[in-house]
Amino acid sequence: MISTATSIGLDGINLDFEKLGMDGGEAFGQFLKELSVECRKNGIGLSVDDYMPNEGNKHYHLDVQGKVADYVILMGYDEHWHGSKNCYIYGQ
Numbered sequence: 001m002i003s004t005a006t007s008i009g010l011d012g013i014n015l016d017f018e019k020l021g022m023d024g025g026e027a028f029g030q031f032l033k034e035l036s037v038e039c040r041k042n043g044i045g046l047s048v049d050d051y052m053p054n055e056g057n058k059h060y061h062l063d064v065q066g067k068v069a070d071y072v073i074l075m076g077y078d079e080h081w082h083g084s085k086n087c088y089i090y091g092q
Contacts, residue, residue, distance in 0.1 A: 014047045028059075049075055050062060050073065
């Protein structure tokens with residue numbers, strides 16, 4: 001990633017790892033730590049997208065992400081769909 005980012009002149013790398021299994025949390029944190037070091041060495045920003053914090057995603061270790069990434073972006077958009085019990089269709 002670093003060599004590609006530097007060769008095409010990117011300002012940064014944004015990671016969006018969704019549905020990470022509980023057993024992958026520690027490895028993901030270590031990956032971010034190591035990637036952040038290489039990003040800093042090369043003047044490349046690092047951002048990470050995350051679900052809103054809840055009991056089911058504690059293994060993403062937002063505390064670690066906050067220390068090693070330049071930005072932690074919370075995906076706060078509505079995740080409802082037609083047919084969802086929380087979905088309101090205008091006019092119905």
